[in-house]
Amino acid sequence: MTRIIVTGFRMHFKMMSRSGLELLATIAWPLVYATIAYYLYKRGHSPDALLSVSLGATVMGIWTMITISAGNAIARQRRLGVLEIVVAAPTPFVLVLAPVTLAAAATGVYSFASTILWGRLLFGIPIRIASPLLFAVALPAAILAIGMLGLLLASVLVLYRGARALADALEYPVWLVCGLLIPLSTLPKETRPISWALAPTWGVDAIRAGALGGDTLRYVGMCCLVSVVYVCLAVAFLVRFERLARRSATLSLT
Amino acid sequence: MTTLRDDTAHFVRVFFVGGYYSFRALFEWLSPWLYVPTLMVTPLFQILFFVYLGRSAHVGTDAFYVVGNALVAMCIATFFGIGFALDGERESQTLATIVGSPANRVALFSGRALPVAVNGIFVAACSFALSSLLLNVAVPPAAVGPLLVTVLVAAASTAGLGFVIGSFGLRYRSLGIVANLFLALMLVFTGANVPRAQLPQWMQVVGDGLPLTRTIEAARALVAGASLSHVADLLLVELALGIGYAIAGFGLLGWFERQARRAAVLDIF
Numbered sequence: 001m002t003r004i005i006v007t008g009f010r011m012h013f014k015m016m017s018r019s020g021l022e023l024l025a026t027i028a029w030p031l032v033y034a035t036i037a038y039y040l041y042k043r044g045h046s047p048d049a050l051l052s053v054s055l056g057a058t059v060m061g062i063w064t065m066i067t068i069s070a071g072n073a074i075a076r077q078r079r080l081g082v083l084e085i086v087v088a089a090p091t092p093f094v095l096v097l098a099p100v101t102l103a104a105a106a107t108g109v110y111s112f113a114s115t116i117l118w119g120r121l122l123f124g125i126p127i128r129i130a131s132p133l134l135f136a137v138a139l140p141a142a143i144l145a146i147g148m149l150g151l152l153l154a155s156v157l158v159l160y161r162g163a164r165a166l167a168d169a170l171e172y173p174v175w176l177v178c179g180l181l182i183p184l185s186t187l188p189k190e191t192r193p194i195s196w197a198l199a200p201t202w203g204v205d206a207i208r209a210g211a212l213g214g215d216t217l218r219y220v221g222m223c224c225l226v227s228v229v230y231v232c233l234a235v236a237f238l239v240r241f242e243r244l245a246r247r248s249a250t251l252s253l254t
Numbered sequence: 255m256t257t258l259r260d261d262t263a264h265f266v267r268v269f270f271v272g273g274y275y276s277f278r279a280l281f282e283w284l285s286p287w288l289y290v291p292t293l294m295v296t297p298l299f300q301i302l303f304f305v306y307l308g309r310s311a312h313v314g315t316d317a318f319y320v321v322g323n324a325l326v327a328m329c330i331a332t333f334f335g336i337g338f339a340l341d342g343e344r345e346s347q348t349l350a351t352i353v354g355s356p357a358n359r360v361a362l363f364s365g366r367a368l369p370v371a372v373n374g375i376f377v378a379a380c381s382f383a384l385s386s387l388l389l390n391v392a393v394p395p396a397a398v399g400p401l402l403v404t405v406l407v408a409a410a411s412t413a414g415l416g417f418v419i420g421s422f423g424l425r426y427r428s429l430g431i432v433a434n435l436f437l438a439l440m441l442v443f444t445g446a447n448v449p450r451a452q453l454p455q456w457m458q459v460v461g462d463g464l465p466l467t468r469t470i471e472a473a474r475a476l477v478a479g480a481s482l483s484h485v486a487d488l489l490l491v492e493l494a495l496g497i498g499y500a501i502a503g504f505g506l507l508g509w510f511e512r513q514a515r516r517a518a519v520l521d522i523f
Contacts, residue, residue, distance in 0.1 A: 020431050032438040036304075039448040040311035160287075169291030172299035176306060186310045 004091060008099025009106070016065070016107050025068055026107045027114045030061035034115050037181050038123050048212055050125045054115040055211055056180040059204040061111025062104075062143065063174055066150035069104035071167030073097055073154045087242060094151070094231075094238050101150030105143040112139065128211075135210030138220055142203030145223035148230040149199040155234040158241045159250070180204055199226050265361045272357070273365030276339050279346075293373075297327030297381040298388075304447050305389060314449060317391045321473045322446030324382035325408050325466055328374040329440050332409065333433045335370035336416035340423035353424075353511055363417065363507055364500075371413040378405050393477055400482035404473045407489045411465035411496030417503025424510040425519065439464060446470055465499065468492040 016022045034057035041053055074097075077083040087093055119125035129135050153170070157163035176182065177191050178200040184192065195201045206219035244250075278284070304319040343349040352362065379402075386393060393401070419436055423429045441447060443461040450458050450467075461467045469492050472485035 020428050021434075024431050024434055028435070028438065032441055035442055036447045037307065037311075039452050040307060040313045165288040165291045169295040169299075172296060172303045176299060176303045182303075182306045182310050186306055 001095060004095045005099050005102075008096065009103050012069075012100050012103035013106055016069075016103055017110075022065065022068060022104075022107065023110070025064045026061045026110045029064055030057040030111045030115050031118050033057050033060055033175075033181065034118060035122075038119065038125075042123070047126050048128075050119060050123065051128070052208055052212060053181060054119045054125065055112075055207050056204055057115045058108060058112040059142065059146070059178075059200050059207065060175050060180050061115070062108030062146050062203070063178075063180075063200050064171055065104040065107050066101060066146055066153070067167040067171050068164075069100050070150045070153040070157065071164035073100045074158055075163050087246075093242060094155070094235050097154050097234075097238075098147075098151050098231075101154060102144070102147040104150060105147030108143055108146070109139070130213040131210055131216065134216040135207070138206035138210035138216050141220040141223040142199075142206050145199035145227045145230075146203050148227040148234070152230040152234040152237070155237040155241070158238065159245060174198060174200055177201075178204065197226075199223065199230070202226060265358050268357045268361040269365035269368070271365075272362060273368050276343075276366045277369035279342070293327075293331060293377045294380060294384075297323070297330065297377060298384055300327065301381060301385040302388070305385075307447075313452075316389045317477050318449075318474065319447065320382060320385045320389060320391050321477055322444070322470050324378050324385065325405070325470050325473060326437075326440050326444070326446045327381045328378040328405075328408060329412050329437055329466070331374035331377045332367075332370055332412040332416040333419050333436055334430075335373065336367050336413065336420040337423050337429045337433050339366045339370065340420050341429050344423070349424075353515070359507065359511075360504060363420070363504070367413045367416060367420075370416070371409045374412065375405050375409045378408070391477075394479055396481075397476045397479070400476050400485070401473060403482065404469050404476060404485070404489060407492050407496070408466055408469035408473075411469065411492050411499065414496035414499030414503060415465050417500050418506055419503075421503055421506035421510050424507060424514050440466055443467070444470055463495075465492065465496055468495075 016026075034054055037053045037057065038050060041049060074083065077086055086096055089096075116127055120127055153167060157167060160166060177187065177194050178198050179187070179195065180200060184195055184201075187195075202219050202222040205214075206216055206223055208214065209216040209219055301320055301323040304323055305316050308314045308316075308319050340349070343352055355362075382401075385391070415436065419429070419433050422432045426432070439460070443453070443457055444464055444467040445453070445461060446466070450461060453461070468488040472488040472492075475485050476482070
């Protein structure tokens, strides 16, 4: 199992690192939103607030990659005509999907590097990490949690022909409701339970706490907890949907 | 020997019939399962995202972001729609046949742009109406007609830039990258989300050269109560810019077509 995940992760990470469109999504798009936010926030806000914006933009990049990979993970296999073969293989399907979304989330390190450097070079935002050790724990925890949310999303989209479009449509709502650039306090209170259920909320809190100071381990713990929940749900969904698709012979959806 | 009447009939047929069939066959989001998430849900949440970002930064009113982003939403339809029409021809292996045909190029490509531009107007209008209702953004009744004129001008100018973007589809595979880059420029440089006065001078100059900069300014003025005559100059300059982009786009289409024929790369994937 470990070999499948590690090999799959390495392969997909390398492939995503060579894809122009995916590099654009993970490097350039977060810079666009970070730039807009810098110009909006730069008056009357401290350097820490601007660094917080950079970190939020990093998680935005991670989530964008997740929407692309979760929507594409199955659609691509379906289009290439290999989905049936992959599902019929003795390897559990969840082990084929998990490395895809994990690798997509891991490309968030590119988002992190680009937004931090962009902020430093163009806007003079100092790079101060309050606790490098805790930050080094928080970033992988956030990547894991968001990657597992991607796995859950991909598992729900198995039977949906327009998976890519639906996944793309989740980009802005998650950015909005998880407080990546916008404080959660400015959103209606009714959205709070949705925020708590979504990994980017805990991921960005963990990263910000690691970089700016705060209860990092608590947020890292929440990242681990939601990751476990997502994996359990994804496995349950995949088993159910796979059985449905096998019975009605509709995996190809053609 | 063809007469002028025959030529006109051919032009009209290629423009309307060709454009119609291309839209029906190749517009990627024609199914409601794709159309609604891509062209209704995404623009609406984009507007909400920037409205809340503006509120938390204490910059601009809700109307500021509703107007700016409703017009930028049009670009998703025009930039990607025109581009993917050409990309779709390649994917369905018909691009070489189309380029090899004697059909008038202006009719061929502008016919493909017309339904996409009309769709862009619909997307902008829906995004504006839905978000205005949700956020209680008041629009003076007298501004509705002038706003429609503004949206028409914006559709024409973004379609002009759409031709430039689409032309890359004749020669290069990664059309999505080009369209995404231009969309990013629109979000930052046109003043859709950051008041232009807060942008550095060089960014304002870049914004001056992009479509939407003036229509966004005009639409904001109309929502604030200005009359059409007050914003007529802005709209005329925008229209001229759109025509300029369309001419540049047709020039690039011809150039890339010659390049693609010479290198025999029309069918590359």
